[in-house]
Amino acid sequence: xxxxxxxxxxxxxxxxxxxxxxxxxxxxxxxxxxxxxxxxxxxxxxxxxxxxxxxxxxxxxxxxxxxxxxxxxxxxxxxxxxxxxxxxxxxxxxxxxxxxxxxxxxxxxxxxxxxxxxxxxxxxxxxxxxxxxxxxxxxxxxxxxxxxxxxxxxxxxxxxxxxxxxxxxxxxxxxxxxxxxxxxxxxxxxxxxxxxxxxxxxxxxxxxxxxxxxxxxxxxxxxxxxxxxxxxxxxxxxxxxxxxxxxxxxxxxxxxxxxxxxxxxxxxxxxxxxxxxxxxxxxxxxxxxxxxxxxxxxxxxxxxxxxxxxxxxxxxxxxxxx
Amino acid sequence: xxxxxxxxxxxxxxxxxxxxxxxxxxxxxxxxxxxxxxxxxxxxxxxxxxxxxxxxxxxxxxxxxxxxxxxxxxxxxxxxxxxxxxxxxxxxxxxxxxxxxxxxxxxxxxxxxxxxxxxxxxxxxxxxxxxxxxxxxxxxxxxxxxxxxxxxxxxxxxxxxxxxxxxxxxxxxxxxxxxxxxxxxxxxxxxxxxxxxxxxxxxxxxxxxxxxxxxxxxxxxxxxxxxxxxxxxxxxxxxxxxxxxxxxxxxxxxxxxxxxxxxxxxxxxxxxxxxxxxxxxxxxxxxxxxxxxxxxxxxxxxxxxxxxxxxxxxxxxxxxxxxxxxxxxxxxxxxxxxxxxxxxxxxxxxxxxxxxxxxxxxxx
Numbered sequence: 001x002x003x004x005x006x007x008x009x010x011x012x013x014x015x016x017x018x019x020x021x022x023x024x025x026x027x028x029x030x031x032x033x034x035x036x037x038x039x040x041x042x043x044x045x046x047x048x049x050x051x052x053x054x055x056x057x058x059x060x061x062x063x064x065x066x067x068x069x070x071x072x073x074x075x076x077x078x079x080x081x082x083x084x085x086x087x088x089x090x091x092x093x094x095x096x097x098x099x100x101x102x103x104x105x106x107x108x109x110x111x112x113x114x115x116x117x118x119x120x121x122x123x124x125x126x127x128x129x130x131x132x133x134x135x136x137x138x139x140x141x142x143x144x145x146x147x148x149x150x151x152x153x154x155x156x157x158x159x160x161x162x163x164x165x166x167x168x169x170x171x172x173x174x175x176x177x178x179x180x181x182x183x184x185x186x187x188x189x190x191x192x193x194x195x196x197x198x199x200x201x202x203x204x205x206x207x208x209x210x211x212x213x214x215x216x217x218x219x220x221x222x223x224x225x226x227x228x229x230x231x232x233x234x235x236x237x238x239x240x241x242x243x244x245x246x247x248x249x250x251x252x253x254x255x256x257x258x259x260x261x262x263x264x265x266x267x268x269x270x271x272x273x274x275x276x277x278x279x280x281x282x283x284x285x286x287x288x289x290x291x292x293x294x295x296x297x298x299x300x301x302x303x304x305x306x307x308x309x310x311x312x313x314x315x316x317x318x319x320x321x322x
Numbered sequence: 323x324x325x326x327x328x329x330x331x332x333x334x335x336x337x338x339x340x341x342x343x344x345x346x347x348x349x350x351x352x353x354x355x356x357x358x359x360x361x362x363x364x365x366x367x368x369x370x371x372x373x374x375x376x377x378x379x380x381x382x383x384x385x386x387x388x389x390x391x392x393x394x395x396x397x398x399x400x401x402x403x404x405x406x407x408x409x410x411x412x413x414x415x416x417x418x419x420x421x422x423x424x425x426x427x428x429x430x431x432x433x434x435x436x437x438x439x440x441x442x443x444x445x446x447x448x449x450x451x452x453x454x455x456x457x458x459x460x461x462x463x464x465x466x467x468x469x470x471x472x473x474x475x476x477x478x479x480x481x482x483x484x485x486x487x488x489x490x491x492x493x494x495x496x497x498x499x500x501x502x503x504x505x506x507x508x509x510x511x512x513x514x515x516x517x518x519x520x521x522x523x524x525x526x527x528x529x530x531x532x533x534x535x536x537x538x539x540x541x542x543x544x545x546x547x548x549x550x551x552x553x554x555x556x557x558x559x560x561x562x563x564x565x566x567x568x569x570x571x572x573x574x575x576x577x578x579x580x581x582x583x584x585x586x587x588x589x590x591x592x593x594x595x596x597x598x599x600x601x602x603x604x605x606x607x608x609x610x611x612x613x614x615x616x617x618x619x620x621x622x623x624x625x626x627x628x629x630x631x632x633x634x635x636x637x638x639x640x641x642x643x644x645x646x647x648x649x650x651x652x653x654x655x656x657x658x659x660x661x662x663x664x665x666x667x668x669x670x671x672x673x674x675x676x677x678x679x680x681x682x683x684x685x686x
Contacts, residue, residue, distance in 0.1 A: 034476070036417075076658060084665035089415055089476060090613040091661055093606055098654025101647040108645035109362060239484070246477055282492035289484040296481070300473040314415075314476065318329075 005145055007264075007271040009152045013223065015263025017042070017234075019160040020215025021241035022248065022255045023167060024208040028074075029245060030171065031204035032184035034314040036092030037077055038212050039238025040099020045070040045213025046220035046233050047103035051110060053120050053221060059127045062221065063214060070213020071206045073099055078205040082198055085316050096238070107230050120226035128221055130154050156218055163211065167252035180204055184310035187317035197317055212238070243292035249299065249308030262288045332670040340667065347663035351656040358651060364643055373649070376638025377631040388634070390521045394592055395602070396630035397525040398423070398584045402601075402608035403626055404529075404536050405580030407617040409461075410609075411540065412573050413553040418464065418479025419581045420605025421486035422457040424598070426582020427589045428490065429456030431507070431596040434589070435498060438511035445513060449586055457582015458575040460486065465574035469567045483605065490598050498596070509594050516591040523591030530623070532580065537619040549573050581605065610657050629653060 021038050028035045035041075049066030056062070077095050080086040110118055126133050132151035143151065171177040182190035183200045191197050220233050244262055248254035269284045299309070356366035380387035402419045409416035416422075429452035437445060464482065467473040493507065500508030516523040540546040548569045552559045559566050588600050611629060615621030636649025 036480075080658065080661050084662050085669075086661035086664060087613060089417065090610055090657075093417075094610055094654055094657040094661065097607065097610075097650050098658070101650025101654060104647035105362065105645045105651055108641070108647070112642060239480070242477070243481055280492045280496055282488040282495065285491070286485055286488035289481045289488075293478065293481045293485070296477055297467060297471065297473055300467070300471045309474070 002145055003271065005149045007267065009149060010267040010270070011260060011264040012153065012157060013263070014266045015259040016154060016157045016160055017215040017218045017223065017237050018241055018244060018262055019157075019164065019255060019259035020218060021212045021238055022244045022259055023160065023164055023252055024211035024213075024215065025241055025245045026208070026248075026250055026252055026255060027167065027211065028205050028208035029250060029313055030184045030310055031180050031201045032187060032310055032312045032315065032317070033078070033081060033201055033205050034088050034092065035074065035077055035095070035205060035208070036089060036242065037073065037095025037099060037209075038241050039234060039236070040096035041070040041073045041209045041212040042099075042216030042219070042234045042238045043103040044073050044099045045210075045216030047107055047110075047216075048213065049217025050118075050120070050220040050228055051106070053124055054110075054118055057121065057124050059124065062124075063217060066213045066217035067210040068213075070216065071210035074206045074209020074212075075202075077209070078202050081316060082201050082205070085318060088314050088316065100234075104230055107228055111228060118228045120221065122226075125221065125226045128154065128156065154218075154222065156214070156222070160215075161256055164252040164256050171252070181310075183317075184312055187312055191317075191319060197319075201317075212241075215241075240288055243289055246299075246309075247288075247292045247295050249295075250310060251308060327671050327673045329669050329671055331668065343663055343667055347659050348656075350663075351659040354659060355652045355655050358655065359644070359648070362644055362648075369639060369644065369648070372639055372643075373632060373635030375635070377635035386521055392630050392634040393522045393526050395633050396626055397523075397529050397591075398588050398602065399604045399608060399611065399630060400529045400623060400626040401525075401532060401584035401587065402581050402604045403611040403615075403622045404532055404619060405457075405577045405584070406605075406608050407612040407615070407619070407622060408536070408540075408549065408573055408580070409577040410612055411553050411617050412549045412570065414465070414468070414570065414574060414577075415476040416461065416464075416479050416574065416577055417476055417609065418461065418482050418578070418605070419608050420601050420603070421479065421483035422460045422578040422581035423585035423588070423601050423605055424483075424486035424490055425460035425585070426453035426455075426457035426579075427585030427596055427600055428486070428493070429453060429582070430586040430589060431498070434510045434514040434596075435507070438513050440513075442513050442515075446516065446590065449514070449590055450583065453582040453586025454579040455582070457585065458579035460582070461574045461576075461578015462571060465571050469570055487598050490596060494597070507596050510589075514590055514594065516587065523587070525587035525591045528583070528587065533619045533623050540617075540619065545569075545572070607653070614657065614660050 021042055024041075025035065025038050045066040048069035049062045052065035053059070053062035073095060077091050080091045081088050130152050131154075132148070135151070141148075171181055179190065179193075179195040180200045180203075182193065182195060183197045187197045190200075215237070216234055219237065220228065224233055240262060244255065244258050247262075248258035265284055265287045269279075269281055272279075352370075356370070359366040359369045376388065377392045378388055379385070380389065402423060405422070406416055406419050430449040433440075433445060433449050433452055437448070440448070460482065464473070464475050464478040467478060468475050491505070495505040498507040500506055516525060518524065519527060540549070548559070548564050551562065551564065552566055552569050552573075556566050559569070584604070585600065589596055593600050607629065611622055611625045615625050632649045632653055636652070637646045639646060639648060
């Protein structure tokens with residue numbers, strides 16, 4: 001493969017967990033729930049996926065565990081903010097503290113019980129590996145570079161893209177999708193139109209949280225090479241996802257491109273020789289946040305209707321206080 | 323179908339019943355935390371005892387060392403929580419305490435690096451002012467964008483945290499690098515050190531003084547009154563003739579400045595270097611502290627102390643018993659319970675009596 005395709009491959013790998021997390025957060029925010037617990041839910045998904053994989057060796061169970069545990073965390077957030085009307089920012093931040101802390105405690109217990117850093121068997125990780133692993137050994141290397149590039153995709157990456165397309169169709173084309181968007185835009189109007197605001201919010205938050213968890217599992221199962229290494233598993237991807245949601249203006253389809261751009265930022269520095277362009281590493285790391293700021297400001301300067309920001313984001317809805 | 327219960331806003335609870343609710347929530351949090359410890363296969367009483375012991379009981383040679391370390395954790399948390407509470411009172415979601423703290427520290431570090439030969443008193447005062455300016459300006463930026471274009475401040479301040487963080491990484495590996503190949507600016511000159519009182523840098527007096535000043539500022543001053551009116555309703559504030567934009571700018575400068583001071587105190591009192599880890603995440607945990615205390619300065623002091631004890635004590639739990647991160651889990655549980663309890667302070671649930679059947683009505 002030539003250099004550019006190699007770069008693209010690396011960018012897609014770092015874009016995948018971001019894409020899951022971004023889609024999850026879009027789903028939550030579209031229903032008006034700004035969940036700042038993405039990072040925490042990703043950590044929990046990362047641990048649950050890893051632990052289930054280690055214990056059962058089943059890919060399906062591993063992903064179900066990652067989804068389920070993160071969804072459970074999101075359910076705490078949903079119960080506190082939707083039913084008990086707690087402040088969304090504070091609850092989300094607490095979820096992040098709680099999720100990171102709990103997955104580190106459990107991860108440490110797992111390491112202690114294992115008597116050293118646990119690692120997933122290759123038989124397990126191969127099932128999640130790039131498509132080229134489906135071919136007999138050595139066969140992939142003989143293909144043309146474009147085919148090699150296509151074979152370098154991970155099944156989970158494709159799943160994330162499919163989910164984004166499905167979400168876009170769901171929000172645009174279905175009545176239920178419209179109803180959910182309405183709860184994020186103007187819950188009082190949605191309520192008056194007969195939409196069950198609470199149910200719509202609960203489902204969105206929990207589903208969104210579960211998807212974030214799968215993103216976390218992608219990091220612990222694949223990016224971390226099947227080793228439980230607490231220092232480098234999620235490491236801020238959840239926060240980048242919060243930024244990316246703004247960058248792609250709450251649109252699931254744009255998220256695919258946006259995640260690729262942000263993934264490229266994360267890997268770019270390994271591919272640009274210092275002789276060509278000597279920028280400090282910190283600059284590349286700062287870039288996603290800087291660009292998000294620019295987008296945030298640019299969209300705010302334009303009319304509010306064009307930003308895509310849900311009208312009632314971050315605001316809890318109480319029917320009694322309309 | 324008739325719903326089984328409905329929710330009503332309750333008139334303000336009496337002080338006694340509020341205290342009862344807080345104590346009840348605290349008890350619930352301790353029990354829930356105990357269940358978590360139990361599930362981890364440990365004895366909750368022993369772990370709790372270890373946390374308290376670890377936070378208060380020092381070594382034989384220096385019995386005060388544990389308390390001193392707890393206070394060192396307490397100072398930045400209290401300072402930043404106080405700073406953030408000012409913005410929250412105005413309903414301005416300043417999630418940027420991390421960035422403002424880092425920026426204050428960056429400004430102060432400039433003087434620590436290039437003017438360490440100044441007389442110590444002058445240098446420290448200048449560093450303090452640099453911290454005020456750095457944090458204040460960093461807080462001012464999102465406020466400017468907010469009043470000019472209505473840019474969402476939660477997201478804006480959140481992004482700015484990372485810009486400050488990577489600026490420090492750049493400085494560490496670039497212009498302020500001490501030794502080539504090692505991304506660090508090294509230790510400051512010995513001249514750069516806050517004086518100690520009671521074995522801990524003077525920051526603790528500063529933080530407690532700030533707590534008292536803010537309590538008066540929020541309750542007794544005209545400016546504090548303006549902050550709460552703008553927070554309640556900008557329309558009311560405008561109608562009352564307040565300059566809302568000015569109030570927002572001024573308050574965000576102050577909020578950021580206080581966080582900036584926390585950054586300066588941390589580097590000049592405890593770290594003696596500039597690093598991205600200097601905040602210890604207080605920019606985030608301060609948000610929860612301020613909210614939990616309902617923005618009451620005294621309450622912020624109490625909760626900061628509680629969190630610091632958890633944090634310091636948690637670090638002394640042996641690794642084969644539990645990871646020190648358990649203190650974060652306990653903190654999270656405590657917050658979840660209190661966030662939930664808040665609902666019962668503001669609302670009451672009335673259960674709808676079951677409808678009488680016809681027979682019962684006839685009997686009556």
